[in-house]
Amino acid sequence: MASLSTRVAVAASGAARRMGAMLDGLGANIEVAKYTEKLVPSTRFIAVDGIAPAVGGSNNFVAPSASVIGKVSIGDHSSVWYGATVRGDVNNVTIGTRTSVGDRAVVHVAKIQGDIPTSIGDNVTIGAGAIIHACTIESLCMIGESAQVMDGAAVGTNSIIAPGAIVTPGTKVPSGELWSGSPAKKERALTSQEIASIAESAHEQLELAYLHSVENSKDYKQLIAEEEDRLDREVRGKGQGAWFDPNIPDPDDVLGQGSPGRIFNSTLTHPEEGLKLRAEQREKNQ
Template identity: 55%
Template sequence: MASIGSKVVVAAAQAARNFGKALDSMGASMEVAKYTERLVPSTRIVSANNVAPSISESATFIAPSANLVGDVALGANSSVWYGATVRGDGNKVTIGSKSNIGDRAVVHIAKIQGDYPTSIGDNVTVKPGAIIHAATLKDFSVVGEGAQVLDGSIVGSNCIIQAGAVVSPKTTVPDGEVWGGAPAKMVRKVTKEDIESIVSLSEETAELAALHAEECSKTYEQVMQDEEDLADSLARGEDYWKKDQTQEDDVLGQGAPGRIFDNSLTNPEEGLKAKE
């Protein structure tokens, strides 16, 4: 009996699947616009080991193609740019305020070969393609394009790691130094201009991130409206009165352009509103 019952269940399941496929095929043939079902949804924010990233409500920008995984804390006014990956899937990653992780950069931790979290302070810039692996970057530091800061290393405050440099594991970069080369060594001390550029870089990136956040948050309808407004503005002459102007010039006693016809003579509804 058990064998017959299981066969009935299997047959019913197969019939249900076939019926579902038939319905799906029929629905697809009736569609006006082709619909493609995406098997992998957005993975911008991902839990790992039952721990989800902690993101400040004041974080400026996380790009649609960026990934934050596991035990990651992102501070206020900080940003993670296009294609960057921040993985806390075995240890903790902490990113302070007004810091930025550049395009395609990788920030990771170590758990098997040693036990190192990653800590990134305030006003830190990690430039595109850089790798920060189980290391500490203190406040006001810059890691150049394609540079690597490896396991157990500590980069002090007001430091610059030049593009392509490789800071070897368990290396300490003292405060206020510029390092370069592979393996990286001290090149010189930072100057007053260097420190000013570090500060301005973090501030300018935070401002730029706000613009990208605004654009990336737009709906499809808003994007279409922007395109229509742009096409309209390009087709108009220089003397065209733009709809977003607030100047209240009076033309022939009839009011501002665009409002000439909003009076009780040509638009009786306006008169009724005035009486109310």
């Protein structure tokens, strides 16, 4: 009976496989639109019409989820943060040195309403969610979170655009002023401390970009090693010193020969030297 049931099971499974293959072939034949599943390619750097972005070098940070597209030039020590888009598809975008484009910010150009590129100077901090569209931002400026600088506008050096402000098309923001509101208007002149804070903000973003650049450059082997080291040190800490760590000086060390009873805590290459030092120490104490 066992052999008969086995033959029946094998025959049934073979028939099921043949039926599945027949149905799969039938479905493929009656498909109207062929579908092929593809892996999503990286969108960090994308060429348009054969022109790829030009990024300063290894000292730049472009987040894995950011997109830099087409005719874009980015200077040294600049950063494009997570979810941000810099799109030079219908015109060119120029970004200077030590400038940061914040999370989810959009930098674009214009073609339909005038042939206007986008130019951003040095030491500029663009806040999260801001829109920079076909305009000029001179060096040492701060553009607040969710602010907008629109087509043909120009922001002078040492200026601040407040969060949420909208600089309308063609508006000229003079140097050294704070603009806010929708549409944005002059709020007041900046103080010397506020002007100094613009450069400080750019420097802070630069240091933060270096940190993220190092972390994002690590491969999976480095991440696993760091996690294992963290867990190991955590266990050592809970053990209250019961584990020996060669990187931490041992307070119980005796004349460079290690802690008594811990034979693995010392090389013991020249134990006689330790004995001499101990004898000398005793003579001094007497």
